Amino acid sequence: TKTNELARKLDPTRPTGGVRYSKKSELLEDVYTYNDFSHIGDNPGIEAKKKITSKMGSPYMVTEYNGHMFPTKSFDDESHRLSHALRHTSVLNDLYRHDDVLGGFGWCMFDYNTHKDFGSGDRICYHGVLDAFRNPKLAATAYSSQQEEKPVLEISSSMDVGEYAGSIRGEIYAFTNGDEVRLYKNDSLIKSFTREDNNLYPHLPMGPIVIDDFLGDLLDAETQFSVGQRKTLKKTLLVIAKFGPNNLPLKGLLLGAKLMGLYRMTVEEIGEYYTRYIGNWGQEATTYGFEALKAGKVIKRIEKKTMKAVDLEINVDRTILREGDTYDVATLRIKALSDSGNLLSYLMEPIELEVEGPIEIIGPSILTLRGGMTGTYIRSTGREGKGKLRLIMSGRKTWEVDFDVQIPKPNLEEVGGSH
Known part of the structure; x- marks a missing residue:
C-alpha cells in the first residue's frame, strides 16, 4: 500500500x-x-x-x-x-x-x-x-510480422525431409506481414495461400499462413488419370504428408481404400507417387521458392534448397567508436547462412577472432555457433585510429570488419579556463 x-x-x-x-x-x-x-x-x-x-x-x-x-x-x-x-x-x-x-x-x-x-x-x-x-x-x-514497415517472411521449415521423424514434414507455416504466399517447386508455381484458406488465428492482425499443399495441379499436368482419380490421389498424398503412412486418420484410410478398390492402385504405386511428389527422394535436388505478396506485389522471396557453401552474416550496430568519459562498444550479431541465404541451424563450428589496431574483444577469442548464430562485443582502448576484426572459420574463409576509433579533442578553453 x-x-x-x-x-x-x-x-x-x-x-x-x-x-x-x-x-x-x-x-x-x-x-x-x-x-x-x-x-x-x-x-x-x-x-x-x-x-x-x-x-x-x-x-x-x-x-x-x-x-x-x-x-x-x-x-x-x-x-x-x-x-x-x-x-x-x-x-x-x-x-x-x-x-x-x-x-x-x-x-x-x-x-x-x-x-x-x-x-x-x-x-x-x-x-x-x-x-x-x-x-x-x-x-x-x-x-x-505484426508490423508493416519492414517486409517479413519466415518459413517454419528448411524443407529437408530428413529433419522430421519418418520424413513427415506435416504442415508448414509462413510467418509474414504479407497477405498472400506463393509456393514454387523448381520454378513451377504450385499454389497460392492466404490466411482465409485456413485461418487458425482469426483475431491476430497477421497470423501465420498455413502451407499444406505441395502438389497443386502437378498431377493434372503429369498423369493420364481421370479427374476423379487425380483428386482422390492428391487428397491421399496430402493426408499422408501431414500424418505419415502409419498414422493415418479414418479419412486417409478411406481415401486409400478408394484408390485401391475403385482405381485398382496398389500400395506400392501410391508410395511411388508420394516419393516422387512429396518426399522427392532419389531425384535431383529440389528448390522450393516462397513469395510473400502485399496488395498483389511481391515484398519478399525465400528459396529453400540444398546448401553448397557457408557464409557469415555479420550485423554490427556501429563501426565508428567514439571514446568519451569511458570506452565505446560495438555489438556484433553473427549468423551462418547457406549460399541461398538460409540460416544453418545445426552448424556448430567455432569461429576464431583476431583484432588489430586500437580495439579489443570483450569475451572469448573463440566463439561457437549455436543454432547457427552467436555474437561478440568490440571495445575501444583509449587510442585513436583504424581497427580491424577478423573472423576465421577453419577450412572455410576469413571475414573482416573495419572500425574507426575516434577520440574527441578537448576544448582548451574549458580545460584551462579563460584568461
Missing part, C-alpha cells in the same frame, strides 16, 4: 501495476496484473479475465506468459522451434480476442544467464524469442 502511494505521489500520471501468480488476490494497484502460464500448446492462449479476478471493473493485463512452460533453444529441432512460435502466436491471438484484456508481456524477449535451479544444466534460461545475443528464433517472427 505504501509503495503504491509513493509511486502515485512521484508520478500521478501513470497507473500502477504489480506481478502476481495467484488468482482472485487483492488489488492494491490501479491495474490487475497476472502471470498467465496456462497455455500448453493445445488449449486457449490465456484464461478468461473472470477466472482470474473478481475485480471485473478494474483494468486487467497479462504480465507474463509462455517462458518456462516451453524452453526453446535456437538449436532445437524444427518441430520444437515451430511449437514454440505457435504457442506465442496462440497467446497473441487470445490477447487480441478478449476486449477486457489490455494486453500482455511475453516471458521473455531473450535468453539469459540464471541460477543453478533453472536452465538446462548450463545455467542459461532458454525462455526468449531471441537468444542471449539478440539473434531471433522463429518465435520472434510471430511479433515482427
Whole structure:
C-alpha cells in the first residue's frame, strides 16, 4: 500500500501495476496484473479475465506468459522451434480476442544467464524469442510480422525431409506481414495461400499462413488419370504428408481404400507417387521458392534448397567508436547462412577472432555457433585510429570488419579556463 502511494505521489500520471501468480488476490494497484502460464500448446492462449479476478471493473493485463512452460533453444529441432512460435502466436491471438484484456508481456524477449535451479544444466534460461545475443528464433517472427514497415517472411521449415521423424514434414507455416504466399517447386508455381484458406488465428492482425499443399495441379499436368482419380490421389498424398503412412486418420484410410478398390492402385504405386511428389527422394535436388505478396506485389522471396557453401552474416550496430568519459562498444550479431541465404541451424563450428589496431574483444577469442548464430562485443582502448576484426572459420574463409576509433579533442578553453 505504501509503495503504491509513493509511486502515485512521484508520478500521478501513470497507473500502477504489480506481478502476481495467484488468482482472485487483492488489488492494491490501479491495474490487475497476472502471470498467465496456462497455455500448453493445445488449449486457449490465456484464461478468461473472470477466472482470474473478481475485480471485473478494474483494468486487467497479462504480465507474463509462455517462458518456462516451453524452453526453446535456437538449436532445437524444427518441430520444437515451430511449437514454440505457435504457442506465442496462440497467446497473441487470445490477447487480441478478449476486449477486457489490455494486453500482455511475453516471458521473455531473450535468453539469459540464471541460477543453478533453472536452465538446462548450463545455467542459461532458454525462455526468449531471441537468444542471449539478440539473434531471433522463429518465435520472434510471430511479433515482427505484426508490423508493416519492414517486409517479413519466415518459413517454419528448411524443407529437408530428413529433419522430421519418418520424413513427415506435416504442415508448414509462413510467418509474414504479407497477405498472400506463393509456393514454387523448381520454378513451377504450385499454389497460392492466404490466411482465409485456413485461418487458425482469426483475431491476430497477421497470423501465420498455413502451407499444406505441395502438389497443386502437378498431377493434372503429369498423369493420364481421370479427374476423379487425380483428386482422390492428391487428397491421399496430402493426408499422408501431414500424418505419415502409419498414422493415418479414418479419412486417409478411406481415401486409400478408394484408390485401391475403385482405381485398382496398389500400395506400392501410391508410395511411388508420394516419393516422387512429396518426399522427392532419389531425384535431383529440389528448390522450393516462397513469395510473400502485399496488395498483389511481391515484398519478399525465400528459396529453400540444398546448401553448397557457408557464409557469415555479420550485423554490427556501429563501426565508428567514439571514446568519451569511458570506452565505446560495438555489438556484433553473427549468423551462418547457406549460399541461398538460409540460416544453418545445426552448424556448430567455432569461429576464431583476431583484432588489430586500437580495439579489443570483450569475451572469448573463440566463439561457437549455436543454432547457427552467436555474437561478440568490440571495445575501444583509449587510442585513436583504424581497427580491424577478423573472423576465421577453419577450412572455410576469413571475414573482416573495419572500425574507426575516434577520440574527441578537448576544448582548451574549458580545460584551462579563460584568461
